[in-house]
Amino acid sequence: MEQAPKSLRLHIGIFGRTNVGKSSLLNLISGQPAAITSPIAGTTTDVVSKPMELLPLGPVVFLDTAGLDDVSELGTERLRKTYKVFGQADIITLVTEAGQWGDTEKRVVQEALSRKIPLITIVNKCDLAPLSPEFRDAVKTETNGGAVIAVSSSDPAARDRFLNEYKQALIEFCPDDFLVPPPLVADLVAPGDAVVLLIPIDLQAPKGRLILPQVQTLRDALDHDNIAIMVKEGRYRQALDNLKTPAALAICDSQVVDLMVRETPDDMPCTTFSILFARLKGDMAAMAAGAAAIENLKRHGGKVLIAEACTHHETEDDIGRVKIPRWLRRYTGRDDLDIEVFAGCNYPDDLNSYSLVILCGGCMLNRRAVLSRIQQANAAGIPVTNYGMCISYCQGVLRRVLTPFPEALRAFDEVQSCD
Ligand SMILES: Nc1nc2c(ncn2[C@@H]2O[C@H](COP(=O)(O)OP(=O)(O)OP(=O)(O)O)[C@@H](O)[C@H]2O)c(=O)[nH]1
Ligand SMILES: [Mg+2]
Known part of the structure; x- marks a missing residue:
């Protein structure tokens, strides 16, 4: 992960007033004390840079800044450094508190809009004052429809829910450049092969x-x-x-x-x-791990969601409606497997009742849409795979066809060894 060059990392600038909890938010996201926090306004002086891997999105770097309302003696120098971060950020995270919307917040929004940088607003300290629907709507309007997420960043128990919501917003709003897919075959073979x-x-x-x-x-x-x-x-x-x-x-x-x-x-x-498309459109390792979870269906049964992106004409031996259900039932030995098929834009909001999600190859979806579906399954703690991986698993050959991809193979073996 540390090898990913900086330019390929999504740069996320964290801005807001002093003491609003910007550094606490960074620490909550990274799950470690990356930046010093304190009740004294002006704790962060230099920009704190924290690289990490935010799956399924990929490598990112957070840039925690000094408060934009810093009026201390050193404030001007801090402001200069903070403003430089506007020039480096691919996406801006504005931190505020419920009901707090003044010059600082407006300035951040102004910078984001004028530079055409997408913006996600985090309403922090929700343990002290909850985010009201009115304030959420007001922020949405002020930020031209940007995402608004509530959190209490000093509460480690809030981490999972917040991270899932935040990652979903990053997938939705990050610039297209950061969704550039890996090659299909170019890295697997040499010219002339x-x-x-x-x-x-x-x-x-x-x-x-x-x-x-x-x-x-x-x-x-x-x-x-x-x-x-x-x-x-x-x-x-x-x-x-x-x-x-x-x-x-x-x-x-x-x-x-x-x-x-x-x-x-x-x-x-x-x-x-x-398998090539799992990598091109989504997260191959997550989908390989998801296929290994078919083993649980064998043991415990459960409900399977088959999600097809296009609404093609149903054929007699339809892959999503007939063949995959048949392979799954045969492999698991469970005729009673409950299998639901959703097609087109139809995709359930709540995945909690499912034991496995199987996405189609996604040739008609872009990478953002597939990543978003994977993240939704990750957030619900439901394994997710795709049609082809499911078929190869049921035929007992998935491991063999994953061998060109060591990372995906590792993810697959890890799930298998836990069983
Ligand atoms: N109650 C409550 N306190 C919080 C929350 N988040 C942060 N704090 C507290 O708010 C204070 C300021 O937090 P920091 O993370 O240092 O804030 P900052 O925005 O980085 O501040 P500067 O670096 O000074 O600009 C600290 O005492 C935190 O413990 C929260 O969600 N709830
Ligand atoms: Mg700080």
Whole structure:
């Protein structure tokens, strides 16, 4: 995590009056005493910089500043340093208290709006004065619809709930640049390497074309100067045998994953389009850990949410409505598994009744939307995975197709070893 270059970290500037609890908020978020706090106004003098990893968002750095209303002798110098942070921040967190909205808060909002930096307002010390709906609405109006979150930052018990709400707001409001996805295959193979793509052409395959994940992966391989070979699963072995230099990677549609794994030499990396998309659109490690939680369904049963992003025409052997439920029931040996399917924008607000959430590959969703769904599941403490990972798990080959991704493999093994 410490290796992530600074420019790729989301810089979050924390601003507000002296003594409002900016440093206490930083300490609550980081879960450690990163900044000195005290009841004396003007405790923070220099900017305190705290890098951390905020999953599923990624690497961030918090910049805790001196109060903007500091009128002490050294105040001018402190103000100069604080103002510099406006120039570094990708997102601004304004800390205030219930009912407190004066020149300082207006100045922060003005800086944010004029620099087009997204703003999240934290109403702190809610143990002393709760956030009223009227004040929440007033802040929303003043900040042009920015997020408003209540907290009591001196209370460690408030951490989980607050962090979940805060992360959801960061995912919603952070600039697009910080949602740039990792590559599809470029970091897995070298230019000139052969990559074999296994594409089943079954009844579900759309007439006359390939589906988006296949096209995107093919394009990525070509962009990185790979030799891309596309075959139906029946020609996979022949394609491998015909190559003078062994292929560096095979990628298959999850529905033929057991065939690919059976026919791929042990020392050749292989994976699935779904796994590549878990990384491209969301958080691969979280989804690998989520797949391992299918084991709990075997033991305890439960309710499963299948969330499909698009509202395609339902087919006889529909992946979300028919095939995945069938695989899950067969693997867990539970015919009574309660499976609910939500499609399109339809996504439940409350996930608490579910034991597992299975998202589709998300080819029609952007990274922000998938991360938001993952964070919602994380917040509810519900494991989350995707279609392809679920299929590979039920076929007993997920570990094999995760091997090109050590971090995801670790997350998967950790859950398995806890069982
Ligand atoms: N009751 C209550 N006290 C809080 C809360 N958050 C912070 N405090 C107290 O408020 C005082 C100021 O907190 P700091 O975190 O130092 O505030 P700051 O905004 O960083 O202050 P400066 O660095 O001086 O600008 C400390 O005594 C904290 O313990 C809260 O949620 N509730
Ligand atoms: Mg401080």
